[in-house]
Amino acid sequence: MGRRVSSRGGGAEAVSARAARSVDPDAAPPAAPDGGCAVAETVLRLAVLLQAGLSPARAWEHLADAGDPAAARVARGCEKRMPLADAIARAAPPRPLPKVRRREPAHDPWPDVAAAWRVATTVGAPLAESLRGLATALRDAQEAADDVRVALAEPAGTARLMGWLPLVAVALGAALGFDTLGTLIGRPMGVACLLGGGVLIVAAHRWSAHLVRRARAGTGTPGLDAELFAIALSGGVSIERATAIVADAGGRGADASTAAALALSRSAGVPAVELLRSTAALARHRSRIDGRLRAAQLSSRLLLPLGVCTLPAFLLLGVAPMLLSVMSSMPAAF
Numbered sequence: 001m002g003r004r005v006s007s008r009g010g011g012a013e014a015v016s017a018r019a020a021r022s023v024d025p026d027a028a029p030p031a032a033p034d035g036g037c038a039v040a041e042t043v044l045r046l047a048v049l050l051q052a053g054l055s056p057a058r059a060w061e062h063l064a065d066a067g068d069p070a071a072a073r074v075a076r077g078c079e080k081r082m083p084l085a086d087a088i089a090r091a092a093p094p095r096p097l098p099k100v101r102r103r104e105p106a107h108d109p110w111p112d113v114a115a116a117w118r119v120a121t122t123v124g125a126p127l128a129e130s131l132r133g134l135a136t137a138l139r140d141a142q143e144a145a146d147d148v149r150v151a152l153a154e155p156a157g158t159a160r161l162m163g164w165l166p167l168v169a170v171a172l173g174a175a176l177g178f179d180t181l182g183t184l185i186g187r188p189m190g191v192a193c194l195l196g197g198g199v200l201i202v203a204a205h206r207w208s209a210h211l212v213r214r215a216r217a218g219t220g221t222p223g224l225d226a227e228l229f230a231i232a233l234s235g236g237v238s239i240e241r242a243t244a245i246v247a248d249a250g251g252r253g254a255d256a257s258t259a260a261a262l263a264l265s266r267s268a269g270v271p272a273v274e275l276l277r278s279t280a281a282l283a284r285h286r287s288r289i290d291g292r293l294r295a296a297q298l299s300s301r302l303l304l305p306l307g308v309c310t311l312p313a314f315l316l317l318g319v320a321p322m323l324l325s326v327m328s329s330m331p332a333a334f
Contacts, residue, residue, distance in 0.1 A: 037138075037139055037142045037143075038070075039070070039109040039110060039113065039138055040109075040135040040136075040138040040139040040142065041135075042063065042068055042070050042071065043113055043131050043134055043135040043138065044131070044132065044135040045063060045068075046059050046060070046063060046071075046131055047127070047128045047129075047131035047132045047135065048128075049062060049063070050127050050128040050131065051128035051129075056084070056127065060074055060075060061075075069093065070091045070092075070110070071091075073087075073090070073091045073092075073093070074087045074088055074091050075087075077090055077091075084117070085114045085117050085118045085121070086114070088110060088113055088114040088117055089110055089111045089113075089114035089115075089250075090110070091110040091113075092108045092110050107220060107221075109138050109141075109221060111250060112134070112138070112221050112224055113131075113134060113138075114249075114250070115224075115228060115246075115249045115250040115251055116130055116131070116134045116227065116228060116231055116249075117131075118248070118249035118250070119228050119231045119232050119245055119246060119249045119251075120231050120235070122232075122235075122245050122248075122249070123231070123232050123234075123235025123236070123237050123242075123245060124235050124236075125231050125232070125234045125235035126234070129234070130231045130234070133227060133230070133231070133277065134227060134231075137221055137222075137223055137224065137227050137280060137284065138221060140222075140281075140284040140288075141221045141222055141284060141287070143288075144222070144284060144287050144288035144291055145291070147288060147291060147292060148215075148216060148288075148291035148292065148294070148295055149216075151291070151292055151295030151296070152212060152215055152216065152295045152298060154299075155212075155295070155298045155299040155302055156208075156212045156298075158302070159208040159212070159302045159305070159306070160208075162306055162310055163201065163204060163205055163208070163310060165310060165311075165313075165314050166197055166200075166201055166310065166313040166314045166316070166317040166318060167201075167317070168318075169314050169317055169318020169319070170184070170317050170318060170321070172318065173318055173321060173322045173325075176322075178321065178322045178325045178326070179321075179325045180318070180321040180322060180325065182325075183321040183324045183325045183328070184317070184321050187324060187328075189320075189324055190320075190321055190324055193316040193317065193320045193321060193324075194316075194317065196312075196313075196316050197312075197313040197316035197317035198313075200309040200310070200312055200313035200316065201309070201310075201313050203305070203309045204305040204306070204308075204309035204310045204313065207304070207305040207308075207309065208302060208305050211298060211301050211302060211304075211305070212298065214294070215294040215295055215297070215298040215301075216291075216294075222280075222283040222284045222286070222287035223279065223280030223281065223282070223283035223284050224251070224252075224280070225246070225251055225252055225254060225255055225258050226257065226258045226261065226276040226277070226279040226280035226283065227276070227277070227280045228246045228249065228251045229242055229243075229246055229254065229258055229262070229272070229276050230272075230273045230276035230277050230280070232245050232246055233271070233272050233273050233276070234273050239262055239265075239266070239272070257279050257282070257283060258276065258279060260279075261275040261276050261278075261279045262275075262276075
């Protein structure tokens with residue numbers, strides 16, 4: 001389970017040859033990147049195969065045979081003589097053409113899997129155990145992001161709905177018999193109201209979108225650095241050597257909580273692996289709670305663009321044209 005995988009050896013060719021037979025190369029790629037839960041499922045199945053005694057090459061081969069698209073993309077990368085870890089880092093499906101702007105950037109978890117793979121194979125740590133822990137981290141991170149997304153759905157939907165209020169006011173005035181459109185287009189004061197209301201609508205939309213983006217969960221896998229250090233130290237290397245290996249594998253280095261766990265391990269003279277894994281679990285828990293708090297605060301913060309921009313735009317585009325229309329018709333009535 002802890003054996004090294006040759007980046008250009010026969011195992012990679014075996015994986016790529018089997019995947020070439022099981023996957024149609026002309027098939028259209030998926031339209032969206034793999035989600036964290038999908039990646040966690042693939043990694044967990046890979047860990048089970050490795051724990052059963054299969055070599056890494058055979059494990060990827062069986063996953064590709066089973067129709068796993070990520071495993072097939074890894075195999076195609078190996079077919080191009082790409083190192084296995086690099087092929088894993090590029091296992092995400094191609095991004096779709098930017099026909100429609102995505103509302104939020106999607107985090108690609110496969111580079112995190114590749115970093116853990118590099119660390120484990122470098123230090124000789126058990127791949128199955130390392131991948132199991134990483135699969136748990138990926139699944140928890142995706143669940144936290146889903147919780148935040150669900151909590152944000154209501155206030156974000158309300159903000160989008162309220163953004164239509166000024167335009168509804170224009171249509172309502174016309175339905176009541178007021179010449180709101182003619183007033184907004186044909187009179188100087190109406191044109192001023194139209195321009196002011198348009199500016200306020202755009203400002204409200206951008207302000208609300210900015211608040212929603214700030215409230216979304218941050219990209220990345222919480223606690224990943226602690227997980228990578230735990231994998232490195234489980235291979236029996238020193239903390240200094242683990243720091244260098246994690247950096248070479250693409251990790252960001254020890255953050256404050258990881259450094260505190262390593263310092264506690266040094267001072268207490270206890271193994272740091274369990275301390276680091278508990279630190280990673282705590283980081284994922286904090287990320288979930290912080291996301292829920294940001295979502296709860298968003299409801300009140302969205303009242304600012306509503307009161308400062310949306311309601312004044314409603315008055316400029318809905319109420320003011322009706323008043324101007326009534327005032328313009330009063331001399332004719334007398």
